[in-house]
Every structure is written in structure tokens, then in C-alpha cells.
Amino acid sequence: xxxxxxxxxxxxxxxxxxxxxxxxxxxxxVVSARLSPFFLDVFYIFDSTSYYVEIGILALAMTFVIITxxxxxxxxxxxxxxxxxxxxxxxQLGLPMEIVIVLSLGFxxxxxxxxxxxxxxxxxxxxxxxxGTLALFRGAAQILAGDHSISGFPEWFIGADFVRVxxxxxxxxxxxxxxxxxxxxxxxxxVFGRYLYAIGANEMAARYAGLPVDRVKLAVFVVSGLMMSVxxxxxxxxxxxxxxxxxxxxxxxxxxxxxxxxxxxxxxRGGIIGVVLALFVIGFLRTGMGVAxxxxxxxxxxxxxxxxxxVGLGILLERFRRN
Amino acid sequence: xRSTISERPLLQARGISxxxxxxRVLDEVDFDxxxxxxxxxxxxxxxGKSTLLKIFGGVHRADxxxxxxxxxxATVDHPQxxxxxxxxxxxQEPLTFPDLDVAENIFLGHGTTxxxxxxxxxxxxxxxxxxxxxxxxxxxxxxxxxVHGLSTADQQMVEMAGAxxxxxxxxxxxxxxxxLTPEETRELFRIVQRLREQGTAIVFIxxxxxxxxxxxxxxxxxxxxxxxxxxxxEETSIxxxxxxxxxxPLGKFxxxxxxxxxxxxxxxxxxxxxxxxxGVSFEVRAGEIVGMxxxxxxxxxxxxxxxxxxxxxxxxxxxxxxxxxxxxxxxQAIRLKLAYVPEDRQHHGLVLPFxxxxxxxxxxxxxxxxxxxxxxxxxxxxxxxxxxxxxxNLRDTSQPVWELSGGNQQKVVLSKWLITxxxxxxxxxxxxxxxxxxxxxxxxxMGELCRQGKAVLMISSDLPEVLALSDRILVxxxxxxxxxxxxxxxxxxxxxxxxxxxxxxxxxxTPVSSG
Ligand SMILES: Nc1ncnc2c1ncn2[C@@H]1O[C@H](COP(=O)(O)OP(=O)(O)OP(=O)(O)O)[C@@H](O)[C@H]1O
Ligand SMILES: [Mg+2]
Numbered sequence: 001x002x003x004x005x006x007x008x009x010x011x012x013x014x015x016x017x018x019x020x021x022x023x024x025x026x027x028x029x030v031v032s033a034r035l036s037p038f039f040l041d042v043f044y045i046f047d048s049t050s051y052y053v054e055i056g057i058l059a060l061a062m063t064f065v066i067i068t069x070x071x072x073x074x075x076x077x078x079x080x081x082x083x084x085x086x087x088x089x090x091x092q093l094g095l096p097m098e099i100v101i102v103l104s105l106g107f108x109x110x111x112x113x114x115x116x117x118x119x120x121x122x123x124x125x126x127x128x129x130x131x132g133t134l135a136l137f138r139g140a141a142q143i144l145a146g147d148h149s150i151s152g153f154p155e156w157f158i159g160a161d162f163v164r165v166x167x168x169x170x171x172x173x174x175x176x177x178x179x180x181x182x183x184x185x186x187x188x189x190x191v192f193g194r195y196l197y198a199i200g201a202n203e204m205a206a207r208y209a210g211l212p213v214d215r216v217k218l219a220v221f222v223v224s225g226l227m228m229s230v231x232x233x234x235x236x237x238x239x240x241x242x243x244x245x246x247x248x249x250x251x252x253x254x255x256x257x258x259x260x261x262x263x264x265x266x267x268x269r270g271g272i273i274g275v276v277l278a279l280f281v282i283g284f285l286r287t288g289m290g291v292a293x294x295x296x297x298x299x300x301x302x303x304x305x306x307x308x309x310x311v312g313l314g315i316l317l318e319r320f321r322r323n
Numbered sequence: 324x325r326s327t328i329s330e331r332p333l334l335q336a337r338g339i340s341x342x343x344x345x346x347r348v349l350d351e352v353d354f355d356x357x358x359x360x361x362x363x364x365x366x367x368x369x370x371g372k373s374t375l376l377k378i379f380g381g382v383h384r385a386d387x388x389x390x391x392x393x394x395x396x397a398t399v400d401h402p403q404x405x406x407x408x409x410x411x412x413x414x415q416e417p418l419t420f421p422d423l424d425v426a427e428n429i430f431l432g433h434g435t436t437x438x439x440x441x442x443x444x445x446x447x448x449x450x451x452x453x454x455x456x457x458x459x460x461x462x463x464x465x466x467x468x469x470v471h472g473l474s475t476a477d478q479q480m481v482e483m484a485g486a487x488x489x490x491x492x493x494x495x496x497x498x499x500x501x502x503l504t505p506e507e508t509r510e511l512f513r514i515v516q517r518l519r520e521q522g523t524a525i526v527f528i529x530x531x532x533x534x535x536x537x538x539x540x541x542x543x544x545x546x547x548x549x550x551x552x553x554x555x556x557e558e559t560s561i562x563x564x565x566x567x568x569x570x571x572p573l574g575k576f577x578x579x580x581x582x583x584x585x586x587x588x589x590x591x592x593x594x595x596x597x598x599x600x601x602g603v604s605f606e607v608r609a610g611e612i613v614g615m616x617x618x619x620x621x622x623x624x625x626x627x628x629x630x631x632x633x634x635x636x637x638x639x640x641x642x643x644x645x646x647x648x649x650x651x652x653x654x655q656a657i658r659l660k661l662a663y664v665p666e667d668r669q670h671h672g673l674v675l676p677f678x679x680x681x682x683x684x685x686x687x688x689x690x691x692x693x694x695x696x697x698x699x700x701x702x703x704x705x706x707x708x709x710x711x712x713x714x715x716n717l718r719d720t721s722q723p724v725w726e727l728s729g730g731n732q733q734k735v736v737l738s739k740w741l742i743t744x745x746x747x748x749x750x751x752x753x754x755x756x757x758x759x760x761x762x763x764x765x766x767x768x769m770g771e772l773c774r775q776g777k778a779v780l781m782i783s784s785d786l787p788e789v790l791a792l793s794d795r796i797l798v799x800x801x802x803x804x805x806x807x808x809x810x811x812x813x814x815x816x817x818x819x820x821x822x823x824x825x826x827x828x829x830x831x832x833t834p835v836s837s838g
Contacts, residue, residue, distance in 0.1 A: 189696055189697055190695050190696055190697060191688045191689065191692050191695050191696075191697060192695065193697075194681070194688060194697060195688075197674075197677070198674050198677070198685065201674045201675070201676050201677065202670070202673070202674045202675065204670050204671050205670065205671055205672060205673055205674050205685075206674070206685075207633070207652075207653060208633065208653060208663070208665055208671045208672065209653065209685045209686040209739070210652070210653035210654040210656065210657040210686055211654070211685075212654060268676060269676070
């Protein structure tokens with residue numbers, strides 16, 4: 001009786017790995033609250049989200065990429081490159097910011113297209129391609145910007161995180177939630193979403209069934225590029241400067257978020273809700289550790305451990321499910 | 324029970340039960356196996372045959388019951404354990420490693436002691452040994468060829484060679500003949516006979532009852548996971564066995580009625596691709612079943628995948644409904660109302676972790692949901708519909724398709740293509756691994772499709788099936804069409820002669836000129 005209860009519970013959890021993420025979230029909240037009393041302040045929690053929703057925006061697109069059985073390691077350096085180019089277009093070429101926003105969205109999509117074409121047309125593994133563009137994008141950003149911080153943005157563009165909707169919820173968080181809803185609907189309710197899972201689970205069968213496999217993969221990388229731009233714009237707005245070393249090393253946090261959210265690293269499984277929960281796990285921990293003055297290196301250790309636990313747990317649960 | 328068969332069982336199973344979740348798949352099954360016998364296991368799709376073999380092979384663990392090996396209780400809880408006892412399992416769906424070569428796959432199970440794992444392998448010897456094993460099986464396969472891209476039959480032969488290399492005392496063969504031609508089946512049976520004479524105990528599963536009766540010493544029937552009976556071959560008959568399998572007498576076998584073919588729906592002219600095939604020309608008309616016979620590797624699947632745009636042809640042309648078309652990918656083929664049921668269901672036909680409902684709608688999503696929004700109730704409804712029409716044995720249409728038995732998986736693939744509402748169907752081994760009752764249903768279904776004016780091109784290695792169903796028969800050998808018979812003139816002999824290239828005295832039928 002008792003044993004079977006635990007088995008049933010476990011197999012339920014295995015089917016919905018989001019529950020594990022949810023438990024992590026509760027734990028992260030408790031830990032952070034103990035680390036700093038500030039953490040229980042609602043305003044503080046809301047304010048702090050602005051620091052990590054940019055990770056979340058990249059993670060949404062990464063969820064698509066990973067579900068198709070690919071990976072995009074160039075998201076963080078792509079974000080930096082878009083940020084630098086955005087700044088140069090406005091500050092050095094003097095284009096109006098409204099137009100620059102459109103251009104930078106297009107530029108991000110182009111970066112994604114570049115990744116996608118290398119993967120789809122040349123048939124290269126996305127891990128190798130985006131490892132290359134990870135270095136390439138960051139290098140290009142550094143060549144363009146040097147060691148300077150580029151500033152000189154219009155008033156209205158700066159400080160998105162100080163715009164509070166309803167007097168309390170900061171704009172970046174609203175953007176993230178809006179995007180999460182759109183991504184969630186696309187993934188779970190549309191034919192396109194079904195294609196993503198099919199490609200990740202059995203690309204051959206997807207081809208035989210006439211699915212537009214190549215076009216879907218391209219689209220996924222382009223979406224990833226677009227989210228680099230959205231992330232870049234929010235980040236530049238918040239910091240009011242662009243530098244080549246923005247979002248340094250964030251690809252690690254992004255992948256961790258997705259995997260911690262129950263998305264299977266080999267593709268074919270996972271969902272948006274888990275990823276959203278996972279973002280707040282990582283966000284709370286980062287904020288908690290930040291206010292407790294835990295040094296950056298130690299924070300990295302925690303994120304790394306989390307990634308290992310998440311991957312391990314995901315694979316163990318999968319094995320249990322198949323028993 | 325005299326003859327060479329020993330009286331004492333080599334392997335004995337008593338009261339074996341197994342459940343997956345709440346579903347009981349085996350219920351107190353008894354089975355015994357003696358050295359030097361071929362013991363066939365019969366039952367409908369989903370009766371639990373593969374599950375029983377997997378328990379013997381250490382892949383699954385029984386929930387209840389015991390196993391005796393040479394009279395001693397034995398626990399076979401791991402494939403490694405089975406191997407140590409000399410038990411070799413040849414899976415229904417070949418379990419090969421696509422990125423390794425043939426020889427590496429054959430010897431994969433070796434090096435089983437801790438120490439032997441670290442002794443460098445003498446590859447030269449191994450390739451020679453692999454060559455010898457393959458020759459013994461009568462297969463022309465290069466031991467250095469990568470397994471990726473080999474046909475199901477060839478992969479099965481690789482598994483078979485692996486089993487031979489282990490000098491297995493117990494050989495468990497789960498539908499080894501399902502994708503073999505009569506010629507290859509004979510070859511396989513010769514090997515099985517020899518192993519039997521050497522005292523190997525063999526369990527054999529097949530849905531082709533004539534085969535079972537020609538090969539076996541004893542026959543055990545399972546129904547819905549329950550043991551029905553074990554009989555010596557001489558004591559029973561095909562009719563009795565069918566009755567035991569289905570629990571009722573079977574309906575009428577499908578008889579092809581006189582077809583009145585309509586206009587030509589599919590026409591190919593001197594189609595060719597690289598060195599795989601060339602000069603292939605034929606047509607299929609509405610209301611017609613054209614059978615395509617040939618040995619495994621004759622290029623039939625290559626032709627089919629060229630027509631369907633999976634690997635497009637580089638010479639020749641294709642006409643659909645009288646219009647010349649270019650088909651570069653399956654999506655275009657589907658828009659032209661073509662359907663292709665592939666031979667390899669696990670890799671090409673199904674997304675195994677998807678539900679049954681998710682699989683059957685896969686090739687029609689755009690048409691079913693033109694707005695792009697999924698409607699799961701509609702998907703379930705369709706799945707339910709086809710579950711009844713093809714009597715697919717499953718628990719729930721939301722069940723992942725990998726849980727279904729082989730034959731039922733095949734029906735899911737068929738459903739998926741019927742849902743696309745095709746006019747031209749290319750069926751590659753459509754009844755592979757399907758039980759007698761279901762096979763009949765599929766044949767009736769094909770007849771029904773013809774009556775609706777669809778054109779059917781059926782690739783099959785089951786010669787009786789080809790002869791019984793086809794209005795015309797095409798034969799391929801080594802990438803070329805070597806025979807073209809009308810229904811009246813086709814016989815097993817002249818079709819096989821065209822397939823093997825051995826001339827037949829007084830040959831009928833018109834060899835199609837190539838080029
Ligand atoms: N891993 C699994 N999880 C859940 N159910 C399973 C699993 N494997 C098999 N089954 C179920 O067990 C039953 C018996 O399956 P099995 O593969 O043994 O049938 P079979 O007699 O070999 O049929 P076939 O002739 O079609 O190959 C089927 O109903 C199948 O759906
Ligand atoms: Mg089976």
C-alpha cells in the first residue's frame with residue numbers, strides 16, 4: 001500500500017517534471033529569505049526580477065531550440081553584439097532610436113539565421129556551430145566597441161526597469177510574462193509546436209511524414225536570434241550603456257534554466273511552465289546570494305551544481321518512467 | 324517425442340506473469356524448451372509473445388513465476404546473464420548500432436569478462452570471422468559496411484550472425500522472417516535446421532503459419548497473455564491453431580475481385596538514382612493493386628523513396644494523374660495525394676514517445692488544422708475511429724506508441740497515412756509482423772481502397788500475398804525491373820525466377836526492356 005503510493009507519486013512526478021522545479025522554487029525562496037530579510041519585501045522581489053528576466057527571455061527561445069534536439073550557445077554573445085551594434089547605429093550614425101530598435105531586431109534575427117543556415121544547409125551539429133559563433137559574435141562586438149562603454153541614448157529609451165505597470169510590476173517582467181505566454185501557446189497549442197517535438201523525438205519520421213523540418217529548424221534559430229535582440233534592448237535600456245562584455249557567460253545560466261525546467265537535453269520533451277519556474281529558482285538564488293554578498297565565483301558553483309542536479313534528475317526520472 | 328529431441332527441458336518457465344503499469348501482459352504462462360527442438364510461439368498481435376522472449380532474454384523481469392535452466396532455478400535479470408547461459412535473443416525490431424560497422428555489431432556482446440574488455444581486439448581476425456559467419460548465413464554483406472542505412476532484413480542478419488558468434492545454446496527468434504523473401508527464408512531455415520541438429524534449442528515467432536508448420540517440432544499458443552496450449556506439430560492443424568489464437572473461427576480470406584482499372588494515376592519513366600536503380604518504368608491505375616516483388620536489396624524501397632521525394636531520383640520522370648511533376652520532398656508528395664507507408668516503422672514510421680493520437684495525425688496536421696491551432700479532441704476522435712476500423716489493440720489513444728506490440732504499431736502507421744486521404748498509396752511491407760486476422764483486415768482494407776478508385780503500389784516480400792492481391796506484378800532485381808506479369812500469368816515460380824535471375828524453362832511473362 002505504502003510502497004505503491006510512493007511509486008505512483010514518483011511516476012506522476014516523472015510525467016510532470018515541473019513539480020520538481022516547483023519544489024526547487026520553494027526551496028530557493030526559503031533559502032533566499034533566510035539569507036536576507038530584504039527578500040521578503042514585495043517591492044524588492046519585483047525590482048530584482050529586472051536583473052534576470054533577460055536570462056528568461058533567452059531561455060524561452062532556448063527551450064524551442066533544445067526541444068528540436070539542438071542547442072544555441074551563442075545567445076549571450078549574440079546579445080552583446082546586438083547591444084553594441086544598436087548603440088553604434090544610434091550614437092555614431094545618429095539614426096533615430098525608433099528605427100534603430102527595428103533594425104536591431106532585424107539584426108538579431110539575422111544572427112540567428114546565420115546559425116540556422118550553418119546547421120540546416122551544411123548539416124553541421126548545432127553544438128559546434130554555435131560554439132563557433134559564441135566566440136565570433138563576442139569577438140566582433142569587442143572589435144566594434146573596444147573597451148568603451150557606448151552611451152548617449154534618448155531619455156525615453158533608458159530605464160525600462162523603472163517603468164512600473166500598475167505602480168508595482170516593472171516593464172521587463174511584463175515583457176517576459178507576455179513572451180512566455182506567447183511561447184507557451186506556440187509550443188503547446190499549435191501545429192508548429194507539435195513539429196518541434198516531432199523533430200526532436202524522431203527527425204527521420206518527421207521527414208517521412210512531410211514535415212518542413214529544415215524550415216522549422218531555421219525558424220527556431222531565427223527566433224533565438226530575435227530574443228537576443230529583445231534581451232539586448234532591455235539590457236541597454238536598463239544600464240543605459242552598451243559594452244562588448246554584456247551578459248558574459250550567460251549561456252550557462254540560460255541552458256541551466258531550460259534544463260532545470262524539465263526540458264530534456266536530448267530534445268523531444270519539456271514545456272514552458274517548467275522553464276518559467278526554473279527562471280525564478282535561478283533568479284531568487286542569484287538575488288539571495290547577491291544581497292548576502294556571496295562572491296561571484298561561489299554563485300557560479302551553485303549554478304553549476306544546479307545544472308548537474310537538473311540534468312541528472314531529468315535522466316533518472318525518464319529512466320524510472322520507462323522502468 | 325522420440326527423435327533427437329531430449330526429454331528434459333533445457334529451459335522451463337512456470338507461471339510467468341508480467342504487467343506494465345496496470346496492464347497485465349502475461350498471466351501465469353508455462354513454457355518449456357528442449358535441446359534440439361524448434362518451438363514456435365503463436366498468438367495475435369499483442370498476445371505477449373515478444374514480452375515472453377524478452378523475459379527469457381533478460382530484457383524484462385517477470386513479476387511472478389520462476390525459470391529453471393537445466394532443472395536448476397535461474398534468475399535472468401539482465402541481458403548479460405542470459406548471454407552467460409548461452410541465450411541469444413534476436414529482436415523483432417533489430418537492435419543494431421547504426422554508427423558501428425557490421426563486424427563491430429556482430430561482436431558487440433563479446434568481451435564480457437572484466438579482463439577481456441581491456442585486451443586489444445584483433446580486428447583483422449574479427450573481420451575474417453565476421454565474413455565467415457555472414458557467408459554461413461548466405462548474406463552478401465560487407466563486414467566493414469556501416470550498419471546505418473541497411474535494410475531491416477540485413478540488420479536482422481547482423482543480429483543473427485551475432486547470435487551464431489556466441490555459440491548460443493538457446494536461440495530466441497522474434498519474427499525473423501517478417502521481412503525476408505521466400506528465398507532468404509529458405510536460407511534461414513536451412514541454418515535453423517542445422518543448429519537444431521547440433522542440439523540448439525530454438526524459439527521461433529512468426530505470423531506466417533505455413534512457415535511455422537514447416538519448421539517447428541512443437542507449437543505453443545498464447546491468447547491475451549494467457550497460455551492456451553502446447554501441441555506437437557503432428558497433433559494439430561493450422562485451423563486448430565488459428566482457433567486457439569483468436570478464440571473464434573476466422574472470417575473469409577480476402578479474394579481479389581476482378582478490378583476495372585481507371586485512368587493512370589502514377590506513371591514513372593526510366594527512373595534512376597546513382598547506382599541504386601535505373602531504367603525503372605511502370606504505371607499504376609486507379610482501382611488497381613500493383614505488387615512489387617524482389618529480393619531484399621533489389622532496390623524496391625529505393626524506388627519508393629524516390630517517388631515519395633525522400634531521396635529524389637536523378638534521372639527519369641514522374642507523372643501524377645497525367646501531369647509531369649517534380650517531387651523533391653515528402654511534403655510535395657503528400658500534396659499530390661501520395662502516401663508512403665515505410666518499411667522501417669520504428670525509425671521512419673513512428674515517433675515512439677508520441678501518443679497514438681499524436682502519431683496518426685502527424686502527416687495531416689496542416690490539413691486538419693489549417694489555422695495552426697491544435698484541437699486534441701479532434702485528434703483523439705480520429706484515432707478512436709481508426710482504432711475501431713483497423714481493430715488496433717490498445718488501452719488508450721493517449722498511450723505512447725512505443726508501448727504497443729509490433730503489429731499494432733504497424734496499424735498505427737497505416738492509419739496515419741489513411742488519414743491523409745491519399746489517392747496513390749505506396750505500401751512497403753504493409754503486413755510485416757501483422758497477425759493472421761489483422762492481415763486479413765488489411766487485405767480487405769486494400770480491396771476497399773481500390774474500390775474507392777485509389778491506386779495501390781504494394782512492395783511485399785510475402786510472395787503468396789503478392790500473388791493473391793496484385794492485379795499486376797512487377798519484379799525487381801539488382802536495381803532493375805526484370806519482370807512484369809499480369810495476374811493470370813504470374814506464378815510463384817516465374818516471379819521468383821525473375822527475382823533471382825535464374826532462367827526458368829518455358830518462362831512466361833514479358834521481361835521489361837530496361838533503358
Ligand atoms: N514497455 C511496455 N509498456 C507498456 N505496455 C507494453 C510494453 N511492452 C509491451 N506492452 C504491451 O504488452 C502487450 C503484449 O506485447 P508484445 O509485444 O509481447 O506482443 P506480441 O505478442 O509480441 O505482438 P506482435 O505479434 O504484434 O509482435 C501489448 O498489449 C503491448 O501493448
Ligand atoms: Mg512481438
